[in-house]
Amino acid sequence: MLHLWGRLSSINVRKVVLCAQVLGVELPRSDAGLAFGVVDTPDFRSNNPNGLVPLLHDGDFTLWESNTIVRYLCAREGKLYPANLHQRFNAERWMDWQQTTLNPAGSPGFKQWIRVAPAQRDAGVIAQSVAATEPLFTMLDTHLSRQAFMAGSALTMADIPIACEVHRWWGLPQPRPPWPHLERWYAGWLAMPASRGVLDLPLS
Structure with missing residues (x-):
């Protein structure tokens, strides 16, 4: 049985949840990380020594x-995981990027x-970011002017992490x-x- 540990406020957890929903895979999830704790428990650390989310269980x-979990779910279900070697590594490249x-x-x-908190914000850090x-988004725009999806003419695993990045950046209160x-x-x-329940969520 699949089970995911991680809070939806994490972009990395959102990637996995979005992937599962696109694949039509039932993926029970337990909150973990930040205010939810869990990640510093011995049991969690025995499964992920980094103490980070997401963490996926598939049976034992x-x-x-996160991107490895997306790849795994796509390969497991035989969807969005290109069979052609060149197409697959084209998708891999964008996920790594x-x-x-x-x-x-x-x-x-x-x-x-x-x-x-607003009083502690550093405008210089925001400007640098x-x-x-x-x-990078301009580069993506140019890339997508030539093809429908990140890795070609069809949706693949490569589109999922990028969608979550767009959701996060475009949700910021800035032009x-x-x-x-x-x-x-x-x-x-x-x-x-x-995309419901993932890309329509406010940032937190």
Whole structure:
């Protein structure tokens, strides 16, 4: 039986929940992390020594790292996981880029707006995050001007982490430039019933 540990306020947990909903997989979830605790208990640490969410149980098998869990669920269900080697690693590339490039650029701004009290916010940190993030979304917009989805003409596992990043960045109370192709792509996500309860949530 599948079970997920993690709070929905975490972008990394949202990736896994969104993936499961797109796949049509039932995924019971228990809150963990921040105010919910759990992650510092010996039992949790024995399954994830990092003490982070999400953590997936599939029977006796445990897995951590959000994008890896997305890959696993897609491969397990035989959906959104490209069979063609080149297509698969095209998707893998974008998933790695989300985690190593886009997420670190946007995280400081997100934390200042959402997790820091207004009186303690650092406008300089927000400005640096905007300066780092906007060129990356411009790059995504250019990429999506040439194709419908991140890895080609069909939805794949690569689209899931990017959708969660867009949800987080666009939910911040700040202006942004027009990105028509990215906006078209994200509007497609918002029209999907599977996005409910994930991409329509306020940030916290």
